Amino acid sequence: MKAKGKSGGTKAQIRALKEHERRISLVVTVILLTVILLVSGFLIHSILFSSSEEENLPQPTLQFKPVNSKSELKAAIVDHLSLTFPNETFVQAAANILTQVNYTVDYFSGEKVTVNFYKSLPESGYKLIIFRVHSGLAPDRNTIFMFTSEPYSKTGYVGEQLNDQVNAVTYDIHASERPLYFAVLPKFIKECAKGRFNDTVIILMGCRGLETESLASTLIEKGAKVYIGWNGSVSASHTDTATTCLLHHLITEKQTIKQAVENTMKETGPDPNYESMLTYYPTET
Amino acid sequence: MKCNTRVAKRTCLFVMTCTFVLAIASVPNALCYPPAGSDYMERTTATIELQIYGPSGFYEKITATGPTTVSRSDPYDPGDGRIMIDTEIVLMNLVGNSFYVGPITVIESSSKASTGAIKQQAAGVDFPADSFFDVFIEIKSGLPFPLGTLHNDDPKNMTAVIYRIPPLGSTYERPEIIYLKDELENIVGAMLATRHKVEAPVGGIAIPVDKLGLLAPYVGLASTTLAVTVAAAVYVKRVKRKKEKQ
Numbered sequence: 001m002k003a004k005g006k007s008g009g010t011k012a013q014i015r016a017l018k019e020h021e022r023r024i025s026l027v028v029t030v031i032l033l034t035v036i037l038l039v040s041g042f043l044i045h046s047i048l049f050s051s052s053e054e055e056n057l058p059q060p061t062l063q064f065k066p067v068n069s070k071s072e073l074k075a076a077i078v079d080h081l082s083l084t085f086p087n088e089t090f091v092q093a094a095a096n097i098l099t100q101v102n103y104t105v106d107y108f109s110g111e112k113v114t115v116n117f118y119k120s121l122p123e124s125g126y127k128l129i130i131f132r133v134h135s136g137l138a139p140d141r142n143t144i145f146m147f148t149s150e151p152y153s154k155t156g157y158v159g160e161q162l163n164d165q166v167n168a169v170t171y172d173i174h175a176s177e178r179p180l181y182f183a184v185l186p187k188f189i190k191e192c193a194k195g196r197f198n199d200t201v202i203i204l205m206g207c208r209g210l211e212t213e214s215l216a217s218t219l220i221e222k223g224a225k226v227y228i229g230w231n232g233s234v235s236a237s238h239t240d241t242a243t244t245c246l247l248h249h250l251i252t253e254k255q256t257i258k259q260a261v262e263n264t265m266k267e268t269g270p271d272p273n274y275e276s277m278l279t280y281y282p283t284e285t
Numbered sequence: 286m287k288c289n290t291r292v293a294k295r296t297c298l299f300v301m302t303c304t305f306v307l308a309i310a311s312v313p314n315a316l317c318y319p320p321a322g323s324d325y326m327e328r329t330t331a332t333i334e335l336q337i338y339g340p341s342g343f344y345e346k347i348t349a350t351g352p353t354t355v356s357r358s359d360p361y362d363p364g365d366g367r368i369m370i371d372t373e374i375v376l377m378n379l380v381g382n383s384f385y386v387g388p389i390t391v392i393e394s395s396s397k398a399s400t401g402a403i404k405q406q407a408a409g410v411d412f413p414a415d416s417f418f419d420v421f422i423e424i425k426s427g428l429p430f431p432l433g434t435l436h437n438d439d440p441k442n443m444t445a446v447i448y449r450i451p452p453l454g455s456t457y458e459r460p461e462i463i464y465l466k467d468e469l470e471n472i473v474g475a476m477l478a479t480r481h482k483v484e485a486p487v488g489g490i491a492i493p494v495d496k497l498g499l500l501a502p503y504v505g506l507a508s509t510t511l512a513v514t515v516a517a518a519v520y521v522k523r524v525k526r527k528k529e530k531q
Contacts, residue, residue, distance in 0.1 A: 135488060155502070170492060171490075172449065208488060235486055
């Protein structure tokens with residue numbers, strides 16, 4: 001009787017021990033599962049919603065110093081077209097016009113124009129930014145986009161792609177093999193760009209910059225003073241000629257935006273191939 | 286036990302496949318010369334300095350615009366490591382106006398091939414590249430026979446540095462003088478400085494993004510992680526149950 005009681009007590013102890021072990025293993029399994037899920041969730045989130053690259057504005061490729069080195073006026077030439085339509089004559093002419101009136105001109109060549117470049121541009125304090133970049137109109141017939149030189153990848157900027165802040169674009173419309181690049185959309189400037197423009201005059205030399213006001217109004221909301229662009233397609237040579245003329249009127253002759261744009265159009269005319277005109281936003285500037 | 290090993294192997298294979306697919310998807314599009322094909326350039330502009338001899342001769346700079354189509358071979362290494370592509374103008378139809386002879390049309394020669402090439406300036410670097418064409422043309426006007434169609438027998442060599450294929454935005458030019466002959470093969474004039482520009486807008490088009498496709502690898506990764514975790518848990522449980530039975 002005594003032995004039976006002893007054996008029953010041992011069994012109960014073993015059962016309790018096993019139950020304890022089972023509970024421990026259950027807790028360990030649950031913790032393990034939670035940790036794995038949290039880690040994979042964190043990994044997926046970090047891949048989807050963060051860009052790991054340098055987010056500060058890169059060093060300019062060239063810097064043109066003003067006549068008066070104490071001047072704090074800064075201008076930027078964002079020359080994405082240097083990769084496909086290089087024009088050193090334009091760059092030199094624009095820099096000359098600006099340095100004569102004491103602007104320090106930062107020149108960014110095409111390979112520097114990345115998605116993150118646009119992100120950090122507003123807070124850089126430029127009073128004038130010349131975007132010599134490819135641009136176009138999205139299929140919704142409203143959204144204007146600006147090219148970067150970053151090759152498009154399905155795994156890059158996934159969060160931004162899902163949020164319609166960046167898109168895949170190409171400029172070789174007729175080519176059989178179209179290289180794709182990332183382009184930034186107005187929503188990217190609005191939601192991702194850091195800081196605000198400093199009453200900046202923005203000139204977009206690419207196509208269709210003012211075919212709609214989507215990009216113009218976003219840039220104005222973001223602190224830009226005025227936005228000048230083409231109301232249709234424009235060829236590289238014509239936009240270079242017209243922009244040099246515009247800078248001459250606007251900077252050297254200190255004309256108003258309205259006067260400068262009108263005089264530029266009088267002198268250079270609309271684009272001979274696409275009949276587009278240079279125009280500006282807001283019109284009351 | 287055998288069954289578990291098989292499951293583990295299959296899971297491992299699945300995870301490796303997912304990793305491989307993700308790795309492939311993350312490779313950016315490479316920039317390189319395209320394979321053989323043809324490029325249709327909608328807007329090209331030729332500026333020809335034309336000198337016509339004789340008592341009623343004249344000198345004039347004529348501008349003619351229109352499309353040009355160029356065929357390309359596959360890229361190949363000619364032996365010096367600088368990749369090359371053979372090219373030929375297969376269609377050119379430029380329309381302009383002359384102050385002296387009225388409307389003119391400049392077309393690619395119907396009897397001679399206007400061949401050329403694109404070649405890397407430095408081995409392994411696609412752009413900038415050197416490009417040239419030996420151009421044979423016919424200039425058609427409303428002048429009476431034999432002046433109605435002028436042509437060149439010696440090729441007009443036109444060269445350019447190009448930054449892309451098709452060479453949008455580039456200008457082919459050469460100042461050398463090439464004689465023009467009439468329909469009776471008499472020299473009646475010459476082409477002096479000639480430029481042929483491939484006009485291009487500084488625009489582009491947006492390609493719609495497949496958002497479901499973007500998410501697929503991540504959904505796959507999450508599902509795989511979950512499946513592996515559940516499989517591991519079940520496996521542990523089974524092993525424990527077996528031990529308990531023993």
